[in-house]
Amino acid sequence: MIGRLSGTLAEKNPPQLLVDVNGVGYEVDVPMSTFYNLPALGERVVLLTHFVVREDAQVLYGFLSHEERSTFRQLVKISGVGPRTALAILSGLSVSELAQAVSLQESGRLVKVPGIGKKTAERLLLELKGKLGDAIAAPAAVQGDAHGDILQALVALGYSDREAAAALKALPAEVGVSEGIKLALKALAR
Structure with missing residues (x-):
């Protein structure tokens, strides 16, 4: 309306x-x-x-942005996710971070959002798979498993999602996991 x-x-x-x-x-x-x-x-x-x-x-x-609104609309279509919860998700994660979490099936990133438990996070990952737009999810999918593993390692070491994602952008496209972690840690140490 x-x-x-x-x-x-x-x-x-x-x-x-x-x-x-x-x-x-x-x-x-x-x-x-x-x-x-x-x-x-x-x-x-x-x-x-x-x-x-x-x-x-x-x-x-x-x-x-259009991306935020369309993501909000996708979120409220999911059973058990109302507008307040959708706002909380978009307040805790950017649209690209949410798309990356969905493409890599990382429930841990969603659980960090206040009001999102393990079951809700898993439901979100299942329901949103393939629905957040190819343009948004493509960078995470193209980077492959190595970048996903590097990102998970950095988050496990205590870096925020934003810091870890920024460090990933500086890495070469075909880097291995162990070498990528070393390079990312060097970049984050600066």
Whole structure:
């Protein structure tokens, strides 16, 4: 029903915004990934939206990118995953990190998100397999098993998903697991 809002950013109270559209203030819930990339108060903002009507509430969810909104829509289609849980997932993982976790079947990355247990994580991996878009999941699939193993090793050593992914980008495409871990650790030590 409401697909997009374009207006002035009037208030920011995580995870909720107030967007003034020609004198009408819309309350919009956003994931933290969107929240951190918003302009300053009083600036113009354009949000893609998803409108949810329930028996007890009408809630508008906002996103800065098409990828975030389509991923949110895929998440809420899964049994047991509501809009709040979908927002939590998108706040804890970027769309590309989620796609990589799904393509590599890494439930451990999903369990780190507040409110996601082991069973829910496994259901998410099963339900989202092949549904997050080829363009998003392709880099993780092309990198192959070696990069997945290197990523898991770095996370097991205590590095965050973002640090580990950044270190992987610097590695040659055909690197072996042991050599890749050494190179990644050298890059992270800098």
